[in-house]
Amino acid sequence: MNPTQSKPITILLDNNAHRYAQQFAKEQSNPIKGKQVYLNTLTVYSIHTYLKCLNINSNLANSDCWQTGLRAMFNVADITLSNGKLECLWLLPGEETTTIPLEIREDRLGYIVVQLEAELKQIELLGFISGDNIKFDTETINISQLQPLETLFDVIATPKKTPLNQWLNNIFTSDWQPVETILAGRITRSLTTANSTTAITRGKTIAWQINSLEQEIILVIKMMPQSDKTVDLCLQLYPGEGNNNLHAGLSVSILDAANQTCMSAQAKDTDDWMQLEFSCQPKEEFKVEMNLEGVSIVEQFLA
Secondary structure, eight states: OOTTOOOOEEEEOOHHHHHHHHHHHHTSSSHHHHHHHHHHHHHHHHHHHHHHHTTOOEESTTSGGGSHHHHHHSOOOEEEETTEEEEEEEEOTTOOEEEOOGGGSSSOSEEEEEEEOTTSSEEEEEEEEEGGGOOTTOOEEEGGGOBOTHHHHHHHTSOOEEEHHHHTTTOOOTTSEEHHHHTTTSOOOOOOSOOOTTOEEEEEEEEEEETTEEEEEEEEEEEEEOSSSOEEEEEEEEEOTTOSSOOTTOEEEEEETTOOEEEEEEOOTTOSOEEEEEEEOTTOEEEEEEEETTEEEEEEEEO
16 A cells, blocks of 8 residues: 555444445346445445544435436446535455446546455545546556545535536536436426527436435526626526425525525425526626525536
């Protein structure tokens, strides 16, 4: 191991970790995939526990590996933080190199590597490597490449902004999907910002885990440059899959770069959508804060 690497941190794997791992593994089509999902789940849950002890918010419900279809299709062990996704990679006893699946070599804040114990009663956090150091052709990470875990906190503290101007060049991160995909088969409302051939609309799932229950909504954003000085934006919220109405009390606010609230709205019992319209300048920063039962999720944008 790199001589500058700090001493590994040990985390016990409790019954909840194994319960989720067993549940997710049973869903898989064959034992090999089941083992992969089992170990991925243990690893993710252990990192979630570690971050919770440090009072760092992580969102399992909004992670790809917590979605039935995505964990079945892909080799993912991600955990969603306030500013992006952290990937969790594991090593079996005696191993010094871990493989990076092709599907997780982009759109990651970084990669945290753990060593699994033979009896799966505990794991050791070995270190971290920033996503900036991983390229599309990077296939493996050796433990000699790992940085001390302290470097993880610098990455977590750096806000990740969705660059809306890149949407005009058809550059999107994987979490922002076409509206016809994310809202397929559902009744939607027109985004009332004026039509334009340059307008781009995308949506993503926002999920909370409150009292062990997962709550979801769909955030949709349409952006359209009007001139060199103005960008019009229309934001909509829809209920998550399986729900006809938004959760009563759900609130959404638009905040400027100084964290001042510019506008806000709150859902009532019978609301099946919400909408906010506003304008900003190109390259202006703003935030969308969504709050449900006192738990806030913030998405940051660069117009």
